[in-house]
Amino acid sequence: MITQEPVKSQSRNKPMAAILLPWLLPACALGLWALLTMGGLVPPYLLPPPGQVLDTASNYIFAPPGSAPFAGRFAGDALASLGRVGGGFVLAVALGLPLGLISGRLRFMRLFLDTFVNGVRAVPGIAWLPLALVWFGIGFKTTVFLVSLAAFFPIYLGAAAGAMQINPLFLRAGAMMGLGKGRLIFTVLIPAAMPHVITGLRLGLGIAFAYLVLGELTGVPDGLGAAIMDARMLGRVDIIIMGILLIAIIGRICDLAMVGGLKAFKSVRRL
Amino acid sequence: MGRGLSDTAAAPCLKVEGLSKRFRVNGHHISALEEVSFEVRSGEVLGILGPSGCGKTTLLNIIAGFLPHDGGRVMMDRRPVTGPGPERGVVFQEDALFPWLTVAENVGFGLRNGDGKAGRRVKVERMLDMVGLEGYGHYLPKAISGGMKQRVALARVLVLRPAALLMDEPFAALDAQTRADMHELLISLQRRLEQTVVFVTHDLEEAVKLADRVLVMQKSPGRIRRDFAVDLPRPRNLDSPRFLELKRSMYASLCGQGGGVPADG
Numbered sequence: 097m098i099t100q101e102p103v104k105s106q107s108r109n110k111p112m113a114a115i116l117l118p119w120l121l122p123a124c125a126l127g128l129w130a131l132l133t134m135g136g137l138v139p140p141y142l143l144p145p146p147g148q149v150l151d152t153a154s155n156y157i158f159a160p161p162g163s164a165p166f167a168g169r170f171a172g173d174a175l176a177s178l179g180r181v182g183g184g185f186v187l188a189v190a191l192g193l194p195l196g197l198i199s200g201r202l203r204f205m206r207l208f209l210d211t212f213v214n215g216v217r218a219v220p221g222i223a224w225l226p227l228a229l230v231w232f233g234i235g236f237k238t239t240v241f242l243v244s245l246a247a248f249f250p251i252y253l254g255a256a257a258g259a260m261q262i263n264p265l266f267l268r269a270g271a272m273m274g275l276g277k278g279r280l281i282f283t284v285l286i287p288a289a290m291p292h293v294i295t296g297l298r299l300g301l302g303i304a305f306a307y308l309v310l311g312e313l314t315g316v317p318d319g320l321g322a323a324i325m326d327a328r329m330l331g332r333v334d335i336i337i338m339g340i341l342l343i344a345i346i347g348r349i350c351d352l353a354m355v356g357g358l359k360a361f362k363s364v365r366r367l
Numbered sequence: 368m369g370r371g372l373s374d375t376a377a378a379p380c381l382k383v384e385g386l387s388k389r390f391r392v393n394g395h396h397i398s399a400l401e402e403v404s405f406e407v408r409s410g411e412v413l414g415i416l417g418p419s420g421c422g423k424t425t426l427l428n429i430i431a432g433f434l435p436h437d438g439g440r441v442m443m444d445r446r447p448v449t450g451p452g453p454e455r456g457v458v459f460q461e462d463a464l465f466p467w468l469t470v471a472e473n474v475g476f477g478l479r480n481g482d483g484k485a486g487r488r489v490k491v492e493r494m495l496d497m498v499g500l501e502g503y504g505h506y507l508p509k510a511i512s513g514g515m516k517q518r519v520a521l522a523r524v525l526v527l528r529p530a531a532l533l534m535d536e537p538f539a540a541l542d543a544q545t546r547a548d549m550h551e552l553l554i555s556l557q558r559r560l561e562q563t564v565v566f567v568t569h570d571l572e573e574a575v576k577l578a579d580r581v582l583v584m585q586k587s588p589g590r591i592r593r594d595f596a597v598d599l600p601r602p603r604n605l606d607s608p609r610f611l612e613l614k615r616s617m618y619a620s621l622c623g624q625g626g627g628v629p630a631d632g
Contacts, residue, residue, distance in 0.1 A: 265463035268433050273477030273527060274453035283476075287467045363467035366507060 144334040149341070152334040156323075166335060169323060174346065176318040177308055180236060181350070184243025185304045189297070192248045196255025196296070197285065206256070217249045221307050229314060239311030239319075246307040247300035254296015258289025287363035294358060294367075301354060305347045320346075380409040380563045381430065381531055385439035388425055388589075398588035399425045403439070405582060405591065407531070412557060412564045414578030416571065418621065422589025423567045427535050430565065431457045444530055453477055456524025458534040462516045464508040464523075471495065471504030474522045494526040497556060514545035518552070525556065534566040538573070550576060554601065571621070575613050576603055583620045593620045 126146060132138045133145035140148070152166075161168035199206040221242055232238040262285065270284040286293070312321025320343055327335030358364045388400040399422040407413045417423045428434040430441055432451040441448040443455060451457075464473050475491040482490065495501055498518040508516055517537055524532060538546045554577065557564055568574050574581045581595040595617060599609055 263463065265459050265461065266465065268431075268451065268457070269459070269463045269465075270476075271433075271451040272431060272453070272455070272457045273523065274479075275477070284465070287465070290467070362472075366467050 141331075141333060144337065149334050149338050152332075153338045153342070156335070156338060165330070166323065166327075166332075169318075170342075173318050173320050173323050174342075176316075177312065177320045178346070178350075180239040180311065180319065181243055181301075181304050181308045183236075184240040184307070185247050185301060187240065187244035188247035188251055188300055188304070191244075192251030192296070192300070193255050193293070196252040197259045197281070197289065199252075200256040200259025200261075200289070201285070213249070213252060221246045221310060225310065225314070228311075234314050235316050238314065239308060239316070242307045242311045243304045247304040250299035250303060251296045254292045254294075254299070255289065258292030258296075259285060261292065262288035287361070290361065290363040291367060294355070294364065297354065297358075298351060301351055302347065305343060305350075309343065378409055379406040380411075380444060381407040381565065382442040383426075383430065383439070384442070386426070386429065386436055386441065387438035388422070388429060388434070388436045400429075400436075401588040401590050403589070403591055405594070407563060407565055409530075409563055410561045412577055412579045413566070414574040414581040415565065415567045415584060416574040416581050416617065416621065417567075417569065417584030417589075418586055419569060421584040421586035423569075423584055424535055425589070426584075427457075427533055427565065427567050430531075431455055431533050453527045454530045456527060456529035456532050458517070458520045458524060458532070458537040460536045460539055462508070462513070462520070464516055464519055466508050468508075469504060470500060470506050470508065470511065470519050473508065473519055474504075474526055476523060477527045490526055494522045497525070497559075498522045498552065512545075514541055514549060517541065517549060521553070521556070525560065525562070528560075529562075531563045531565060534564065536568055537566065539568075539570070546573075553577065558601075571614050571617055572605070575599075575610060575617065576605065581617060583617055585623065592623075595620075 129143070130146050133140065133143055144152075155164060156166050156168070157170040159167035195209065199209045224242060224245060225238075228238045228241050232241055266284050266288050267280060270280045275283060308319075309321035309324065312319040313325045315325075316322050320339055324336050324339040327333075327339065355364075383406070384404050386400055386403040387398070389396045390399050391397070403426060405413075415423045415426065425434065429436045430443075430448065432448050432455065448455070465476065468476065471488075471491050474494055475487050478487045478490060491504070492501075495504055498521055500515060500518055500522065503511065503515065508519070511519075520537070538549050541549060550573070553564075556562065564577075566577065575597055578597050581597060582591050583593045583595065584590065585592045595613065597613060599607070599613070603610060
């Protein structure tokens with residue numbers, strides 16, 4: 097009768113392939129990059145070789161600040177950027193999650209919100225930039241505004257899809273066992289909607305990083321996007337590439353951290 | 368069963384009076400239920416038998432409090448039913464267990480904090496033993512079979528000691544052998560707990576096998592056509608002449624014959 101192992105004995109020893117496979121594509125990209133640059137196929141002023149970018153990165157991260165341009169700026173830039181992403185993302189979750197769940201469950205709320213939300217969604221984030229600069233000036237507030245605006249939509253749509261597609265028997269079952277509306281939301285609706293909610297959160301966090309850089313390109317003094325923009329002015333392609341790689345790494349770590357943190361919920365752990 | 372007990376125990380537990388329900392389909396009103404009245408005594412097993420579309424599931428959903436009704440009333444222990452509640456436990460036709468909870472967590476879901484953690488665990492363990500799932504508490508629903516899932520579905524409502532157990536074709540999706548096992552389990556639990564049960568089915572044999580009384584419904588409009596008392600001792604012999612005779616006359620009633628004796632409530 098049993099078709100699967102009990103919950104507790106989950107696979108602890110991953111096979112080698114599972115450990116290596118995620119790194120295969122990055123390794124190939126790195127190999128291709130090395131081949132192109134060191135073979136002289138691409139000149140260094142367009143694409144510097146990996147070794148040079150690595151040197152630049154170690155200087156950017158570890159050297160004492162002020163010893164050279166960009167030296168030791170990493171900690172400050174990363175903190176500033178993470179603060180902006182974090183602020184914007186939290187704002188987007190605080191609005192998108194409840195609104196999405198409500199519009200997924202209540203038809204009149206869906207009718208009320210959908211036209212407006214999808215209309216605003218059609219406007220690309222860059223179109224908001226001039227207005228955001230007028231309203232909030234250069235810096236933290238503009239970036240947070242852009243990040244939260246962009247991250248809101250995937251989070252809202254994920255929550256709405258999740259709430260709409262849950263098995264309606266789950267809510268009946270919960271009510272039948274004596275749960276009130278409020279507890280139903282937290283013990284049945286959200287866990288049942290979780291797969292779509294997570295997808296929305298992950299897409300939202302990804303796009304949050306994209307708009308972070310857009311917000312920081314406008315002339316703020318610190319942040320990873322600002323470093324990239326400064327580097328363009330100075331013609332430092334190595335810094336630009338390093339910035340791109342650092343954003344990729346930090347973005348991936350944030351995604352892993354968020355998914356890992358969400359595993360505190362049974363509905364995520366047992367997906 | 369119920370009728371063998373003292374007068375107080377045999378008092379009506381559930382009372383349905385003049386119940387009607389209309390649905391609007393493409394602008395037309397369709398009468399799903401019309402003037403449906405019956406009583407269920409405490410400890411009784413009532414089967415509601417009817418062809419698909421006769422409104423039997425609608426009737427059960429109204430009793431459960433999932434659907435509003437248009438006329439008449441439903442009284443549970445002398446109080447009108449206004450919404451779902453733990454005194455009317457429901458076992459659904461399909462699997463409606465929470466997939467993110469283990470078997471034990473599903474069974475303990477409706478238990479109040481008042482029992483304390485240890486108290487809840489004891490209740491859950493005891494209930495799992497009663498439905499034959501000892502040792503399966505830490506499994507997730509996706510890892511157990513359809514029959515076991517319905518055992519969990521039964522356990523999670525019985526652990527709340529409902530005044531009435533409502534079941535909507537709970538065994539229809541199971542294979543014949545598993546269904547027979549579930550029938551046996553249900554009857555043994557029913558006798559042990561003196562549980563009032565209302566179940567909906569389209570399966571004649573299931574109705575005669577399990578119920579003390581069977582209401583045969585007709586469709587358009589959904590009404591009770593006849594009220595059969597199943598005067599068979601338990602355990603029931605499925606080949607006894609009386610069993611077959613009851614099946615035959617219920618079948619005739621389902622097909623709209625059998626004298627057309629209307630139910631008198």
